[in-house]
Amino acid sequence: MNTKKNIGAQLALYPAPVIVVGAMVEGKPNWTLVAHAGTVAHSHLMLSMVKAHYTNKGIRETKKVSVNVVDASWLKKADQMGIISGNKTDKSQAFDYTIGENGAPLIDSAKLSIECEVDGNYELEGFDQFICKILATYADESILNEKGKINYHVFKPVLFEFPTYEYFLTGEKAGDCGKM
Template structure:
């Protein structure tokens, strides 16, 4: 290739949305930072969780969890739950939470939370990819537009990019989908 350098087997689909997954561990929640989150369909999601994570076994046992979108105000706590293992520290009090209708821990400060049920697991050597059905989605009023729809320009979720291990802030609108180039 004349104008591109081959970087080898590099996953280049970054940046990715930063989320905190909540799962109950008995009577207490545990929090885990996960950026490998994606859509499978309009009503199904996927999270990729290392088998080495302490939370992994609770996700497998409970078959339900919450996905909490991280904004700038939550980032210090989210980063903390990503670098400290629940095997070494009790992370249950890091976030104020309440239980959602599906029984998962919903972070009060999270602008958007989805409660999900595990419907399938796709295993790889080091990661399990949990296929999830969205049961409920909760949004703070501040994250909604006048029509009551999620507005990511207002919400400004944090994204993560792997090559330099940096968090980035979203928010700038570049144009309407399927309308660019038609002017």
């Protein structure tokens, strides 16, 4: 017997990693908190961002963007990037940053940053869906295992749950893929 209730057309693919997106806008870095992002291929990711974001202007102009994955050590500051509008406030000094090898600003306090180039934009219902080719991934050595891969037992990205707007810490291992 099916006990599931139809709750309508709800976005229910959450929780998802919390990220701060960075782009150069008029020669300065700007940052915004993004909740809608994901992989679309092994080589690409997608950023779904409200068109009105100031950061979108820089992404459209430069075609360069950084995805900075948030952990608990800088969550409070990251959260502020979703409250403060770059259209009204200069957010260029919100973080210490480095310009990546491909021109996107990378947040120094992020233990994991991904530098991308925009391949395309699918516009949908007031959102830009930036399809981004991954050019480089920068990881702090403290989160790498002996094989140089990201160790998610050490690096624990914060997750965002929509629509309650709550943050969660990643938890314990549930099993091994393909061996359950």
